[in-house]
Amino acid sequence: MIRIAVIGAGAIGGTLAAWLAQRDAHAITLCVRSPLDELVVETPAGTIRAAPRVLTDPARAEPVDWVLAATKTYDCAAAAAWLPGLIGPETRLAVIQNGVEHLSRFPQVPGARTVPVIIDLPAERTAPGRIVQRREGSILVPDSDAGAAFAALFAGTIIDAQTTPDWLTAAWRKLAINCSGIVSAITRRPAEVANDAGVAEVMRTLVRECIAVGRAEGATLPDSLADKIVVWTTRAHPQSVNSLHADFVAGRPMELEARNGVIVRLGARHGIDAPMNRALAAPLGAAAAAA
Incomplete structure (x- = not known):
């Protein structure tokens, strides 16, 4: 047993x-x-x-x-x-x-x-x-x-x-998916929000920043990952809600540091700026604190 x-x-x-x-x-x-x-x-x-x-x-x-x-x-x-x-x-x-x-x-x-x-x-x-x-x-x-x-x-x-055999790359690949999910929390819309062209471009920018930092940390991430994540999200169950979105709506603490802040923090270690991840995480965190 x-x-x-x-x-x-x-x-x-x-x-x-x-x-x-x-x-x-x-x-x-x-x-x-x-x-x-x-x-x-x-x-x-x-x-x-x-x-x-x-x-x-x-x-x-x-x-x-x-x-x-x-x-x-x-x-x-x-x-x-x-x-x-x-x-x-x-x-x-x-x-x-x-x-x-x-x-x-x-x-x-x-x-x-x-x-x-x-x-x-x-x-x-x-x-x-x-x-x-x-x-x-x-x-x-x-x-x-x-x-x-x-x-x-x-x-x-x-x-x-x-x-x-390459857990590091797999972890950063998952982080690239997770970091883009902040758009659902901000808009309070499930996965279908990725069908909006403007939102999709924001997602790509979030992921590109993650790719740059992940590569500096030793992960092998292709440029095409940004487009792929948008496509994967549009093909997900349209009412699928990620945990960041669910926690924000429910008034619970959020994993902003693990999903977006870590990209900003580790990026700074390598001299890589991640302005989109920083810019979206800050107001979402402030909104959650006020709620």
Whole structure:
């Protein structure tokens, strides 16, 4: 039996916990702030349900084989409060978050036992424990023993988990997609907003800045990525809402630093300006603070 603790029951954490619980070989513990009766996820393959063990007190946590940190990046301190109880001498930690700085977020766990995870899983939480998963989803992890072991957890599910020899490039490619999503939060419109020609050009500019900084960091990113991301967005479910948009509308904190601010910050390290990412993140952050 593989013991898995999932920290966070939002759209990503809840969906992953529900799918992992479909396998008899897994014993799932959900680490959350508020208790849940069950997880119900509407997926492309039909509705799945799970009733994992639920903990709300870190003092009750016990060592497991895997910890999946699936909180927002600004909640890392709260997630870290669970680690002393969950982490044993062989426990591995999977950091399933946005951005490109996964390995620096939980220094409590040795790097050799930490797996940075890129996830593409369009899902929205409609109520506590209730989630809509819009398509099958995919996961990319480094090509290592720990990465392969993590990917194997999802065998038999509709989530395609794979290893990649160039995780850095994959991470920056995902960041390029995420940084462009700020236009949905600002306009309060779902993916269909990319069909507006002016908005599409703003998205391209955001992505081009990300490409420049990513290349300076060592990623291999083609110029064509900017156009491709606009096309991908127009082909997404027209009502698909990214997490930045959903958080802004709901009045929750946003991952502006992990999705746009990091491009500005790391760009400055290399002498690369990212004015569009800076210009859009500043007023959105101010609007959120006022709300």
